[in-house]
Amino acid sequence: MTTNMAGNTIKRILALAAVLCMICLTGCAGSVTVSDPSSAAAPGESGEQRADSRAVFHFIDVGQGDSTLIEANGHYMLIDAGERDQTEAVTSYLKEQGVRNLDYVIGTHPHSDHIGGLEGVIREFEVANVILPQKEHTTRTYERLLDAIEDRNCKITIPKAGESYSLGAASFQIISPNRDYDDNLNNWSIGIRFVFGETSFVLCGDAEKEAEEDMLSGGLALNADVLKVSHHGSSTSSSPEFINAVSPRYAVISCGRNNDYGHPHKETLDLLKKQGIKVLRTDQLGTIVIESNGTDLQVMGQNDTSQGTSKQTEESLSGSEYIINTNTGKFHLTDCKLAESIKEENRRQFNGTRQELIDQGLKPCKSCNP
Template structure:
């Protein structure tokens, strides 16, 4: 009883002191302890399959960030995927650089969700896709935050630091890419858009910590990126490559595939696996259902599908594309996703990404 009395007495004294100081014009702020890396649940990083482009969703404890949004025709794909993950607000949207395969679908994303902060480099482009994005940013009364190397932002119990662009790169849009290092507990992820070797050299020279468990391989696996010194400092266990199936650029290039193998970096590719999800508990990173590079377990389950024999795409029966399909192009099938793909059909990127 005495212990409770003294606790109440102490609490009363604190309140009295606060009121007294407030009366003297002194502002009192009561802070709560940081919850640390374990309290808010896992961090998840979704490398969304947008074909030959980039789009990554990061979530932690109900907070979300999107890096890029693929080509313009992928805007609906990205929005649909985000809604399936329960996204209503994006704390941050990062447009790494003004190439259409990174910012093409972003205007549609801005229209679909509440947006906290938009981060883009101070490099303009004359393509209509970029101009439309700027128009949408203005229409939503949003402001662009310019990336400053070293600046750090919080996302739930995780945080990320800006690591690029380090300087002015003239007309090389790839090197203007916004780069970040995301950390959660003891784990880290690095994303650098399409940054090439010149920009990577500047990132290395900046002296910032780059070590990470996962590296989103820059420029879709092009040999113009992933320089030796940069890879030495990041030293990832896993690499994720976002590229389109049978793309015209030959991504990922054989030099990059060989480099990843030589460094014993386990790689995952969206052109082979579709959307890839990595999870961190603050101590280690896993790729649920994909640790062996195999497709997700759902691919082995029988489903009802509707084929479009004209477009060579397959859909779930309730997909709007399936319900509006011409009768002469419509074909139904029950089997596994893997079997359907082997038959030469590609998944609908809206109902079955």
């Protein structure tokens, strides 16, 4: 790419942002509330939401890529939409969920596995606000996205770290990017910390260790119950310091089956395992849905039906209690008669899923058939 082309594109974004902003004042779909970043209590953090309200995260299976639909009190936002060939998968999923308007669409960064499907989404749904990083790209995919935004008179927002936005009774704060990352598009990823009641979620696109370091020194809250692991579980992201700061219960990895990059990388999986974080992967579970009622999380995964595999329930995902015999390498249900006779030094309690035990090379007991 030439500097001139890049310069033209950025000028185009800024011009679009200014013009569309004016158009929006006279009538744009949906209503958007941008709250004052300096206000201490974000709407979601006050615990004010009604008892029946909920926030639902849908980590949509788009193969090798990212796409997350978030719902809070009938308001919707979408973060990324996978490659262009996933457009139909994403738009039909949104329609199945009853989505017609999107308060926000975030294109985390201009890579095609994130923004490829966004053009179709913007053309098919009423989108109030498109949030993009201030980093241009000269690909046809990116140009198509800008065309769609222009054609549909959507507002473009270039966010700053520290700003907060509302979605129903929930809110999210921009935690990244914190500076100019030059040509490293991944580090330009828009990162957010989403808060609903006492529960929180962190999603940072493909942000790599450099950007994580800046988030750590930025001083904004990073702790969360759920982390969408950056860059599809690549080892270029997820420094131990960052994982420590987020300290999630669940780590969601969005990646394609047998992808060319070897995502997720072993280093990342090992780190998450060492910290006792439950890993949920779209390549294994299909679309993953996590619902928050403001205090508790419910995890549901649905295996891709085209793979002919069965639906997974929350129980099989979040796991249960097993007894391991470290001597024989077998695992048992807690009420198995054979488990009762295991010697104390060989007996280990395990809380997790059957698959995790199988992955560790352990065998199910033939008697209790766990």
